[in-house]
Amino acid sequence: MRPVLFISVLSLAACAHEQRESLSVPTRAIGLDAVTFTSADGVEIQLEEAWIVLADLRLEAPATTAAKHPGHDFSGATSCELLGAWELDLLGEARELGEASCLDGELATGRVVLAAEPALVLAGTATLVDETERPFLFELDLDDEITGIPMDAVLDAATPPAGLVLSVSPATMLSFVDWASEDSDGDDLLTTADDLLGNTVPFGVVSTNSFSLTIED
Amino acid sequence: MYFIILPLLLATVSFADEADGDEEIVVEDELPRGTASERFLDRAAVQVFPARSADDLLRAMPGLHQSAHGGHGKAYQYFVRGFDAVHGADLAVSLEGIPLNEPSNIHGHGYLDLHFLPTQLVQGVELYKGASRAEVGDFGVAASADFHLGLAEPGLLAQVGAGTDRSGDLLLAWRPPVGESGDFALAQVDAGLGVGEHRGWRQLNLAAGVERWLGMTRARAFALGYHGAFESPGVIREDDLLDGSIDLYGAYPEAGDGVSSRLIAGAELARPGTGSGWNLLAWGAMRGLELSRNFTGYAQHPDHGDGVLQGQQGGAFGLRARRWTDLAVLGATHRLAGGVDLRVDSLDQWEQGIEPDGSAWERRIDAGVQQGSAGAWGSIQLHPWPWLELEPGLRAELLGVRLLRRIDDDGQVVITPAPAMSWAPVLAPKARAVLLPQGALSLFVSYGRGFRSPEARGVEDGDRAPVSIADTEELGLRWEPAAGVELTLVGFHTTVGNELIFDHTAARFLSSGSTRRLGGEALAGAELLPWLRSELEITWTDGRYQATGEPLPYAPRWLASAGLYGQDVDRGGPLRWSGGLRGWFLGPRPLPDGFYSHPAFVLDATADVELRRWVLELQVDNLLGARWRDGEFVYPSCFDPDSRCSELPALHITAGEPFALRIGIGRRFQ
């Protein structure tokens, strides 16, 4: 019957259209720096405890001036997503976060949520150039999202990547700290209650530079 | 005396020269027809076209696709010639000259809701593509249609029906034994639960008309009222469908509903005839509408939910006058036609954010709108030689809009004591030419500029308001190789210099760039047997943004349909029957973010049998039980308030009508 023939022909035409593909990308997070490192000012920092609570990792396509269209649509630029909350020991092994659900295409930026009480603990001892030791314990309650983590990758469902790695750098987080800060409360421990540390520690923690995202082929 | 005046160039679907019984159609608008893509359905054709409501009859327009995502009672979403006309913004539809599109409707500009028109009262439908008719004004960007009102059969018809979609209906239709088709009274109640969740509806239609001849002048008056309440199943996420957490015909708890009321009344004086004629129409309409929906769950407002309640109340009235006359010049007869249209609307509209329990938590829109249009048009159909017909035309329209009241950025209602009117003038030229109009092979060329008025809420006080303009050129060929066989080929090209889109949330217009739509239609119709006619249509459209080459999202590319229509030809016998079987295919459509919609193939059927005044009516929706997807949209949503919300764009679906069989049994009383 004529209609059947037409439908078959047209269905073939239909199959030619490529639907946007989805793929899963195994994701892990890792702390970048060694237990002991030296700051730009020559201060030697030894970490005894360093962990962070990360949540809801998302990757975004490059921002485009999208063709505006009518109808009931609210399309977004999110291309990859891994929802959850994970505690990461920055001094330990990489932590598997799960499989990120992704759509194929270009990736330009990423973001991750730091929202917990506390979201971060960094503790250890900083030894100044004059050998003065300053023990520190920074505990931060945060409700923030780190945005604009740069990326440059293209996801192709035909050749899925081996993995996605979120790296966190405690050294960068602490790079704004003045280790000679005054111990305002006189408890022989540098905390966020002392001097300007209540500003400089969070400043480094939420700095985009403290995070990086890479796709492993 | 009645005059049967059929258009010179009829489309393929119409049957023989006479309609049912003693009925003859009076087509009083002797306006020339002149494109290959037009089509006319008379009453017999309407009867055999599977259609549950008058809106469904628009499917007879080749290349038009309708999508219902609101349940029984909400306007469809229309797609034609590469245009996503949303709820009717590019498709101008009228009833006996009364414009039915609702400008600045809160749910969609040009909202086209035909639920007030029962199919029994549709005497005919004229379907036109392109914008080459000078008598069509606002919203006639991609296509236009005119419905004719009347009740075909004299006497009383009482009919009761039920369907497998858990529906029932009761119809009483009466026409005096001696009188016109415009003399009628009708009452219809229709209610049902539908197949699946949250798809219930109930509606009431009341209509009455009076038609008298005063000498050579015909006088008509009619009123149609509608009240409906319905549930809207809304959308479901494709991933929920695939993992089995929801059925295709299910609904999320957040699905919405609606209430719609409409009253349309008209009074007309007409002088049809040969040589010259005129027509004068006055009309009034009242409208109440309230719609609630939630398409995103809790994605935008995790605390309150994304439920939205929209409503509007208002009225409109208008006048339409037209006149035509034949002129004999240089040995040939030419036709001069012209008219004037006036329209005024006054609306109150509101939109609120609502909690899952329906209570309002945020007031977003609270607007008072006044708008109007005044249009004048003229066309002249020239016949310089027998083998050539030329018809240049022009329409001039002045659109005006003003907001009496709106909400400012702080959520406060601002009342403007004497707001200035914002004006939008339009000049729309039209032109048509037909080569060999009387021959078996005819060639058609046409050009038209169509326009759409600005949505009221986007216009600042007293500024010039932006008008959407589209220019369409069309080339067509019509060939009748044998008696009862007709083949038509049409190609069209539409350019929009500045594609204007109304950002509903920000209440502002976006100039999204220049676009080009290109397409073609192939139609074939053949009378296989004296009582059986077949039709086949294939349409293809490609619409793109010219700067980027990106396809226009949502608009269908491939659309095809095939139908078999039968009607008994022995009019004298006790048995009368008619029936139609129609299948249509919709190809994948481009969606945002690189997605494509799924193709759909649906078969519908209808049959009518009348024996000794007993009437049996059968309607089958989706005979093959296809689980097809009516609407597909791409955006992020979050329907589980307790889980973390995904921001990935996801495919959302509205389910197409499932299989349903409805049977109606009635009896005629003379």
Next chain:
Amino acid sequence: MNPTRALTLFSLLLAGCGGEGTWILETWGEDYIETGIPAEAFDDGCSVVFDRFEVVDSELALLDGDGAVVGEVPGSFVLDMTQPGPVELGSATVPATHYDAVSWRIGPTDDEPVSVGVAGSITCGEQSVSFAWDFDTDTTYRCEPEDLTIPAGGEDVTELTVHGDHLFYDSLEDPDAQLRGQAFVDADTDADGEVTMVELEAVAVAGLGYDVGSRAEVEDLYAFVAFLTRTLGHVDGEGHCQVDL
């Protein structure tokens, strides 16, 4: 209908067939630059008065829906926004239609190496300091004018609005940023009553409790304010402008 009315309506109708109109461009610094930013606007109760707020405008263009330039006001303009405004910059003949994109540059030119130059005083409680800062930031704004429809044979206006208070935000990317002034008063380390650009460069942003968002390259207060000079541009009052950063 009187003849004037008829003529107006007739010309309105003629206008409907397309054609060209005039796009007029103005600029204004609003009250915050002309009069000053009051203490109520600041989160820490400071206030600011500008003696000079010079801005170098150039590359003023109207863009159609395809992103193409359809009209330009040529040349560059050096304007002291503390002078009463709005000030007309110029006009261009453009096709009559609706527009939603205007492009605008605040940046140095060959003749004007300083694109934004501000001077005035900041008062926080009893303390008051003066300032005179120059910036050479180069920013191209792409703005969305409010309902700009140029009628054929008619005109419509776009106002390029400069929001002087942006220099005192405490965050580079947070939409809920507050105005703060204390850090500037505290920056006057030599207590001479003037906060210089050098003194601003000596202040580490990290210790202020300010937020740089994803702009990790911004480390000192001068760089912070310089970044904020790239957010000065708005359109038609509160209209949104995008910047490629």
